[in-house]
Every structure is written in structure tokens, then in C-alpha cells.
Amino acid sequence: MTHPDIHFELRGDHQEVAVIRLTRAAKRNALNDGLILALRDLFEQMPSTVRAAVIDGDGPHFCAGLDLSELKERDAGQGLHHSRMWHAALERVQYGPVPVIAALHGAVVGGGLELASACHIRVADESTFYALPEGSRGIFVGGGGAVRIPKLIGAARMTDMMLTGRVYNAQDGEKVGFAQYLVPEGQAFDKAFELAVRVAQNAPLTNYALMHALPRIAEQPADQGFFTEAMMAAIAQSAPEAKSRLADFLEGRAAKVRKD
Ligand code: 1HE
Incomplete structure (x- = not known):
């Protein structure tokens, strides 16, 4: 269940909260294929003591999205399967064994925003910003963002983000519905963990x-x-x-x- 770029640990009095941390800070936690598959495996093999999970990222940003260095020449079929691989992994997050709380800071962009959108609660600190740079990179969302992001903020706002490159700061992001909680800088994990402990007590x-x-x-x-x-x-x-x-x-x- 381990991957060099994921820290996994169980916390809480009964090991009931799983803490999942992306630890690829040098690359801003960009998600390559190995990391996406490891996240899928982790949610499939979650220990049975776990009742809630927190996911966050090491370094100055939550996640820079798809690892662009892996964007090779793909034909249409390979592109389809790559996107479906992300779908399968993020479905394990959304429809997995336990509620997942994302603790956000810094960049939550592209596939990083798609990962955050698959979680059940989002806690953002004041350094957080949200963007969908796919529009300017000549690509499209492929990790379920086209389905999940409009459910959070509406299709019109997502269209604007992708057409114009608009970046939402933490305050505006909370107002439009990206995050349910906004906390001072550096406090997103603590708040997310506190919520996870509470969620874990539900039936x-x-x-x-x-x-x-x-x-x-x-x-x-x-x-x-x-x-x-x-x-x-x-x-x-x-x-x-x-x-x-x-x-x-x-x-x-x-x-x-x-x-x-
Ligand atoms: C990366 C990536 C990445 C950083 N893939 N390597 N996502 C994007 O288009 C976002 C691209 N990244 C950025 O805009 C910025 O890096 C950040 C705003 C996230 C952070 O800025 P900063 O100044 O803190 O870091 P940096 O100096 O830009 O990046 C540090 C290193 O991480 C650098 O590598 P280095 O070898 O020169 O040190 C960057 O190249 C590397 N890095 N982001 C690969 N994304 C399922 S479809 C989803 C489609 C998408 O997600 S498209 C959007 C992709």
C-alpha cells in the first residue's frame, strides 16, 4: 500500500482516521500515473478500522494537477484510457469506504482540483487558489472535473475558468462553493482532522x-x-x-x- 510519494498513517484513539499526504513537493505534488494508481489502490485496501480520511499535500501547494512531463504523444485510444484510469481512481475516492476530507492550501489546480472535487468535504486555508489551466495548455479536464466541478460551482463558472484562465482566491473560492470551510493559513490540516474525528463517530x-x-x-x-x-x-x-x-x-x- 506504500508509494514513495504518498505518506499514509492511521491516527485517532482507535486508528479511525487515515491521513493521506502527497509528498512530491519538489514537483508540487503533480500526479503522475503511478501516483494516481497508488491512490486508487490505497482506497481499495483501506484498513477496516478506518472511518474517515484526510488528504493533503506537502510543501507550498496542495497539488499542481496532472504531471505534464508525462503528457506524451497519445493517440485517441490511449488518451481515453488515461482519462478512464483517473476516473477509476477518483471514483474510489468518492465512492470508497469512508468520507474523505481534503485539506487545501496553495495551488489546487487542474487535476488537483479534480482530486479535491472527488472528496466529500473541502477545508481551505487562506493561501489556497483554484484554477483550471487545461484551457491554456490545449487540453481538457480528464479526471472527472467536467462532471464534479459544475456540481460545486455551476457550469457557467467552470466554463469561464477554462475559457479565461480565471483564478479564484481562497475567499472567493469558498463563496462560490469550492470549499465548505475557510481557515487561517497553515490550519487546514488541523481543521480537516478535527472534522474527520467527528465524521468517524457517525454510524x-x-x-x-x-x-x-x-x-x-x-x-x-x-x-x-x-x-x-x-x-x-x-x-x-x-x-x-x-x-x-x-x-x-x-x-x-x-x-x-x-x-x-
Ligand atoms: C510540474 C507541474 C506539473 C509544477 N507537471 N511538473 N497543471 C498545470 O498546468 C499547473 C502547472 N504548474 C504551475 O502552474 C506551478 O508550478 C504552480 C502554480 C503549481 C506552482 O508554482 P511554483 O512557482 O511554486 O513552482 P514551480 O517552480 O513552477 O514548480 C516546481 C517544480 O515542479 C518545477 O520543476 P523543476 O524541475 O523545474 O524544479 C515544475 O516544472 C514542476 N511542476 N507543476 C509537472 N503539473 C486528468 S487530466 C488533468 C489535466 C491537468 O491537470 S492540466 C493542468 C496541469
């Missing part, structure tokens, strides 16, 4: 429903969405864990909802 079936059912329901016509929701609700509430958590609340043992 696993609830987390599963949020990761696997919610995005599919969002794609369905309302009538089918309501039906899928009802099925998922019935399955989740029938789990023993749900019953014991409800009993805890009704018998005064569980935390109440309080504003921060």
Missing part, C-alpha cells in the same frame, strides 16, 4: 448513505429520489447502531444539538 451506515445514496438521489428525478430516500432511511434506521443511538437520546445519554 457507518449513515456515512455510507451520505456518500453513496445522496449523490445518486441528486441525479434522479424527484419522484425516484423520494423513493430512494425512503429506502435508504428504512435501511439506516433498522441498523442496531441506529436503535442504540436513538435510545441514548431518549434516555438522556446523548448530546443535544447546540449552536456553537
Whole structure:
């Protein structure tokens, strides 16, 4: 499960949070084929103690996207398979075993933004900036960005980013929906880890429903969405864990909802 450019460790009282760090800082964590395949393998082989994951990057930037030095002359078929390889890897992130929280700083560009978009929560620090330089490199997104990025910020904003090279800073990126949390510089990992510990305490079936059912329901016509929701609700509430958590609340043992 190890790769020279990935640091992997388990943290938390019960080894319940996986920390995944891209450690190719000299190349700004640019993702070559080996790294993408290693990320796929890592999510496929996640230890069973893990309930949530944090992904971040070493050095001044989260990720510079596709390793452009590997962009060889590819024919159409090879290009198709290369893009499908990214799809397979990032699907393992989005539809893998546990929720993934991206801790962002510096450049989150091209394929780096596609990786961040496959995660379930994004925490950005104030040094973060977002761009899709594919437009100026004469290529197109190929790592699922055409599907996932419009869901975060809308197709019109993504089109503008790719046509004009527009770069969003951390504040504007949070406003348009790239990140759900904006924190002072240097604090993205700590905030992401704190959230991961909290996410890891949820019933696993609830987390599963949020990761696997919610995005599919969002794609369905309302009538089918309501039906899928009802099925998922019935399955989740029938789990023993749900019953014991409800009993805890009704018998005064569980935390109440309080504003921060
Ligand atoms: C790279 C890459 C890379 C840096 N592939 N080697 N992505 C891009 O078009 C972004 C290209 N990168 C940049 O714009 C900048 O490097 C950054 C804004 C990310 C960082 O700037 P900076 O000044 O901190 O670093 P640097 O000096 O530009 O880069 C340090 C080294 O990393 C340098 O190599 P060196 O051998 O000269 O030291 C850079 O060449 C190298 N480097 N980024 C390869 N991307 C599934 S399809 C997805 C399609 C895409 O992602 S396209 C967008 C690609």
C-alpha cells in the first residue's frame, strides 16, 4: 500500500482516521500515473478500522494537477484510457469506504482540483487558489472535473475558468462553493482532522448513505429520489447502531444539538 510519494498513517484513539499526504513537493505534488494508481489502490485496501480520511499535500501547494512531463504523444485510444484510469481512481475516492476530507492550501489546480472535487468535504486555508489551466495548455479536464466541478460551482463558472484562465482566491473560492470551510493559513490540516474525528463517530451506515445514496438521489428525478430516500432511511434506521443511538437520546445519554 506504500508509494514513495504518498505518506499514509492511521491516527485517532482507535486508528479511525487515515491521513493521506502527497509528498512530491519538489514537483508540487503533480500526479503522475503511478501516483494516481497508488491512490486508487490505497482506497481499495483501506484498513477496516478506518472511518474517515484526510488528504493533503506537502510543501507550498496542495497539488499542481496532472504531471505534464508525462503528457506524451497519445493517440485517441490511449488518451481515453488515461482519462478512464483517473476516473477509476477518483471514483474510489468518492465512492470508497469512508468520507474523505481534503485539506487545501496553495495551488489546487487542474487535476488537483479534480482530486479535491472527488472528496466529500473541502477545508481551505487562506493561501489556497483554484484554477483550471487545461484551457491554456490545449487540453481538457480528464479526471472527472467536467462532471464534479459544475456540481460545486455551476457550469457557467467552470466554463469561464477554462475559457479565461480565471483564478479564484481562497475567499472567493469558498463563496462560490469550492470549499465548505475557510481557515487561517497553515490550519487546514488541523481543521480537516478535527472534522474527520467527528465524521468517524457517525454510524457507518449513515456515512455510507451520505456518500453513496445522496449523490445518486441528486441525479434522479424527484419522484425516484423520494423513493430512494425512503429506502435508504428504512435501511439506516433498522441498523442496531441506529436503535442504540436513538435510545441514548431518549434516555438522556446523548448530546443535544447546540449552536456553537
Ligand atoms: C510540474 C507541474 C506539473 C509544477 N507537471 N511538473 N497543471 C498545470 O498546468 C499547473 C502547472 N504548474 C504551475 O502552474 C506551478 O508550478 C504552480 C502554480 C503549481 C506552482 O508554482 P511554483 O512557482 O511554486 O513552482 P514551480 O517552480 O513552477 O514548480 C516546481 C517544480 O515542479 C518545477 O520543476 P523543476 O524541475 O523545474 O524544479 C515544475 O516544472 C514542476 N511542476 N507543476 C509537472 N503539473 C486528468 S487530466 C488533468 C489535466 C491537468 O491537470 S492540466 C493542468 C496541469
